[in-house]
Amino acid sequence: MSMPTLLAVAGIAWLLLLFAAARYGERRGDFLARHAATIYTLSLAVYCTSWTFYGTVTQASRHGWWIPPTFIGTMLVFAFATPLLKRLVSEAHARRSTSIADLLASRFDKSIAIAALATLIAVVGLVPYIALQLKAVAQSFDMLSAALLGAAGHDSALWTALAMALFAMLFGTRHAGVSAGGVVVAMAFESLLKLLALSAVGVFTVFVLFDGIPALLAARAALPAPAPPGMNFVTLIALGALAMFVLPHQFHLGVIECRDPRHLDRARWAFPLYLAAISVFVLPLSVAGQTLLDARAVPSDLYVLGLPLNAGANSLAVLAFLGGVSAAAGMVVMATLTLAIMVGNHWLAPLVVRRGHGDLTLTVLWQRRAVIAATLVAAYAYSRAIDAGDALADVGAIAFAALAQFAPALLAALYWPQARRSGVLAALAAGLAVWAYTLLLPALISEPAWIAAPLGLTWLSPRALFGLSGIDPLTHGVLWSLTINTLTLLIVSRREQRRAPPRAHTPLLAALRETALRLLDAAHVQRLLGPSENDGDRRADEAQTQAIEHALSALIGAASARLLLDAARRGAREELVAITEVVGQAREAVSFSHALIDTAMANLSQGISVVDGDLRLVAWNQRYAALLDYPPDFLRVGRPVAELFRYNAERGLLGPGAIDELVARRLSFLQSGSSYVFERQWPNEVVIEIRGNPIPGGGFVTTYTDISAFRAAERALRFSNETLEARVTERTQALAAATASAEQANAAKTRFLAAISHDLLQPLNAANLYTHALALKLKHAEYAPSVRQIGSALKSTEALLAGLLDLSRLDVGGAAPKCAPFAVGELITTLAAEFELSAQERGLTLRVVATKAWAQSDAGLVRRVLQNFIANALRYTQRGGVLIGVRRVGPNLRLTVVDSGVGIEPADRERVFEEFQRLDTARETAPEGLGLGLAISQRIARLLGHRIALESVPGRGTAISIEVPVCAAVPRPEAPASPRLAAGRRVLIVDNEPDGRAALAQLLAAWDISVVCAGGLDDALSAAGQTDVWILDYHLDGGLTGLALRERLREACGDRPTILISADHSVALKDKAAEADVQLVHKPVRPLALRSVLARVLGG
Secondary structure, eight states, rough: OOHHHHHHHHHHHHHHHHHHHHHHHHHHHHHHTTTHHHHHHHHGGGOOOOOIIHHHHHHHHHHHSSHHHHHHHHHHHHHHHHHHHHHHHHHHHTTTSSSHHHHHHHHHTTHHHHHHHHHHHHHHHHHHHHHHHHHHHHHHHHHHHHHHHHSSSSHHHHHHHHHHHHHHHHHHHHOOOSSEEEEEHHHHHHHHHHHHHHHHHHIIIIIIISSSHHHHHHHHHHHOOOOOHHHHHHHHHHHHHHHHHSSHHHHIIIIOOOOOOHHHHHHHHHHHHHHHHHHHHHHHHHHHHHHHHHTTTOOOGEEEEEHHHTOOOOOHHHHHHHHHHHHHHHHHHHHHHHHHHHHHHIIIHHHHHHTTTTOOOOGGGHHHHHHHHHHHHHHHHHHHHHHHHHHHHHHHOOOOOHHTHHHHHHHHHOOOOOOOOHHHHHHHHHOOOOOOOOIIHHHHHHHHHHHHOOOOGGOOOTTSSSGSSSSOHHHHHHHHHHHHHHHHHHHHHHHHHHOOOOOOOOOOOHHHHHHHHHHSHHHHHHHOOSTTOTTTTBBHHHHHHHHHEEEEHHHHHHHHHHHHHHHHHOHHHHHHHHHHHHHHHHHHHHHHHHHHHHHHHHOOOSSSEEEEETSSSSEOOHHHHHHOOOOOTTTOOOOOOOOOOHHHOOOOOOOOOOOOHHHHHHHHHHHTTTEEEEEEEEEEEOOOEEEEEEEETTTTEEEEOOHHHHHHHHHHHHHHHHOOOOOOHHHHHHHHHHHHTTTTOHHHHHHHHHHHHHHHHHHHHHHHHHHHHHHHOOOOOOGGHHHHHHHHHHHHHHHHHHHHHHHHHHTTTTOOOOEEEEEHHHHHHHHHHHHHHHHHHOOOEEEOOOOOEEEEEHHHHHHHHHHHHHHHHHTOSSSSSEEEEEEETTTTTEEEEEEOOOOGGGTTTTTGTTTTTOHHHHHOOOOTTTTHHHHHHHHHHHTTTTTEEEEETTTEEEEEEEEEEEEEEOOOOOOOOOOOOOSOOOEEOOOOOOHHHHHHHHHHHHTTTEEEEEESSHHHHGGGGOOOOEEEEEBOGGGOOOOHHHHHHHHHOOOOOEEESOOOOOOOHHHHHHTTTTTTEEOOOOOOHHHHHHHHTTTT
């Protein structure tokens, strides 16, 4: 592959990356909504075209500017004129404008002439600007090809134009709409790409070529002093300030695509920061280019490419080339797309309608593609016509000056109500003519004599018009064109104000109704015009005409809507048929979408209401009307929501209080634009949850959910909590039943489990200790099976309760992970030893793949997950065995448990991770399961940020795994040998529960430990002095805690080793115990764990 071909392929690949970003934005509307303000801000950086990438370096070389003056003007606009931009956005949205030409036409009497002339100015101004992009890409392509291959390509500007045309067609004409979120995402992505490319070249230049800023400053001092800033500097600042709302493509992104005016608050500071970031290396690149490349005759426009090429950094040069391609492509796509919309709406559509053509819907996209092709051809011709030595900065400034002619008309549209259509039309024409004479013609004609004195008249010189000389050509042209533009607007508008405006007659009411019914639904038309029985020969009044025109503008644009109404006034039926066919298919699509939305809302179980930015009702469903029991015909589109609030307050639905205050409070929620959630119990005992969320661009959507059944279940759970003081089995069964009936009430279940955990664990702890002590003293072998069955039942109960409490802690975030390095091999070996006996009892093999790997996570929580995996594998495997293995997967370790059990059907693989879900095959294979293990494992994995994967073949087995981050091994000191428990010691047990106190005493006695029991403070104080260890329950009578009792005992008897027993698993209690230097043992107490703790505190 030749080098030019390789560069072309790289450029196309870069453009395809932008295309992929656009597709992502179209498919992921949620992404666009979540990051709308940031994406909007970055998309504005399409302003930074190849002029920024190459031309600003030329400006810095000439004048020594660190930040380009156009950027300074833009920064000043965002710093001080954000209210102007917000007003412009609000005006454009209110008029449903699709372009800058559409806004001007809509504001000034829906003038088709203004729209057409504004489109002409956009074409004339953007063609040189697009030509700049073609010239920049062509120059950079030629330079890069010559440097890497030794020869430049043939007429690369032509191939660039063809490639840009094709890309713009594919990129910008896939949909007929004027607003495209995917394109906005692509422009935001493109802004990051070119910033990355230019910054990479800048960092390379400053810190590699010049070894830092001091060396660069020294090189700058050795260069000739740049020309001081003159009027040209001020002119470029002014053009940069105007550019944000006069460049048509910038207007499209900054105004039309601004979904919410509040996004400008983010852009106010973020976009100037972006401009500062992308210009920070402009002056260093200029200094480096003059120092290193002037001897090689490299144009200043190409310093960005020449510097890395001169240093042999070809890869960086290619990256810079791609950055320039990206900057140019972003501007070309948006500019040509904007021109295609404007030309189609304001040149082609009126002509076709007047000629009576039929359906245009199928040709709209092809019209836009033709406009794009024609625009690129014109830009190519312009790029060939201008002098090859013209700097990019000069070409860009000429384009800016042309488009600046929009500024007086736009400002008048916003701030001067007395401005007239004829004044705007004359001002635009005059400004365009003066711009063409003073700036465009001298760029195209290189005859010095003609420029100095056309027709022999020096005062007609385009460089010194009317004798004004001594200033640079750009300032001269901008000054004269904007001055004549503004004066023309003022003079003609003032003259028109003195004339009585002719009163345009309104169409016949019947003709207006017929026109509206072609495009709008009958109900909407009847709301706007009233019933049709008495139309007769009456004419529509002005309010009815404006209402229909406003509704039609939303479909076909303001200018075309005005054209349609003109046809209705004249009774031109052929024109009406032609234009209605254009939007017929669009109307059908909208109607179908509305039908889908209406059907979805009607079938929702929640009540939904939608209000607009003026706090008026615009949509609702029948469930909403039924929940709030509104009278028939009470709800209507446009009704102020304040009236609904007042009606509800009068019926007591808003709670107690003054009606005016209740209504004002509800309105303040909507006006603040913040989300809210609250519950309200109405007088009829119905409990409603109300959720409100703002709509981007203004408005609110509110949902009303009847949660009466949920609250009734919650009350039933609380009642059960108060009565669960009987046997452990009854309480466990009640807990399982309550949990199953409240699966959709997760928060209530969590509060319930947390509240009763201590009461449930207290008797369970006593029963467990009694059983263990009984097993130690049992002398009759025939009772041993019964004791083991009791112990097994208690273990099952404990497992169920532990699982429920784990779910509770995970739901409320109570299980905070403590991540640290741990040896994976030790963990799985310990687990294998723990389950070895269970596997043998079932006749299964349990194998472990040894590993020396280490992982970074919470070892205890990962252990719990693997315990559940292994327990399930053994429980549901009838023959064969279970394998525990570890595999490295990228930066993670995959810990996998594989079994040869019954397997899981594909349809059930998500359901097995839900609480209390057991499959039919699982019930047959292992009836003792609870259905909690995988649910707990899934929540633990989410808490740790790990991924669980499940693969299964029904009838052959299952492989389930969790991935944990791998880390380096950590050396550990050898663990000291565990001390043995010494007999004959005296232990004080303080517990307010007699059963628990007696059970624990009996267990310790079986270990040859003397026990002294106490139920409260007084008994403990009298007995504590003669004991070696204190075992204290945390929750005692009278609000006394075990830690407080310990302090009283230490004051009376001195310090003793202390063990604290509690069913509270909270982190707060663990921290308190650690701070007090006491051992904490959780209920239900495991005898072996307690024995180990006693051995440590007794020391032998």
